[in-house]
Amino acid sequence: MIVGLKPVLVSADETPTAWQLAKCRFYEETWRDMLAHFGPGALSEQFVDQNERFIAAHCLQRIEVCPKTENDLAVANALTLGTMNGDVGGTFLPFRCD
Structure with missing residues (x-):
C-alpha cells in the first residue's frame, strides 16, 4: 500500500521555517x-485572486487554486x-x- 504524504501546514501562532519562506518566495517570483x-x-x-491569497498566506494555507482557462492552465503548468x-x-x- 502506498501512503500519500500531506504537507505540514503552520498554524497562525507558529513561525514559518526558513525553507517554507524560501519556497513561497520562489513561487511568488515565478508567479x-x-x-x-x-x-x-x-x-x-x-485564478489571480486565489494565487494572491495563497502567497499572502505565505503559501502555508490550503487555498484551492483552480485553473479554468487555457491561460490559467498554461501559468499553472509553468509554475x-x-x-x-x-x-x-x-x-x-x-x-x-473540486
Whole structure:
C-alpha cells in the first residue's frame, strides 16, 4: 500500500521555517514573472485572486487554486515546472479543482 504524504501546514501562532519562506518566495517570483509575461486581463480573476491569497498566506494555507482557462492552465503548468526545477516539491503547489 502506498501512503500519500500531506504537507505540514503552520498554524497562525507558529513561525514559518526558513525553507517554507524560501519556497513561497520562489513561487511568488515565478508567479510575478508569469503575470508580467501574460499581461493584465489574460488570466481569470478567480485564478489571480486565489494565487494572491495563497502567497499572502505565505503559501502555508490550503487555498484551492483552480485553473479554468487555457491561460490559467498554461501559468499553472509553468509554475509547476518552475517550482519543481527550483527543488520545491509538487505537494507544495496549491493547484486543485473540486
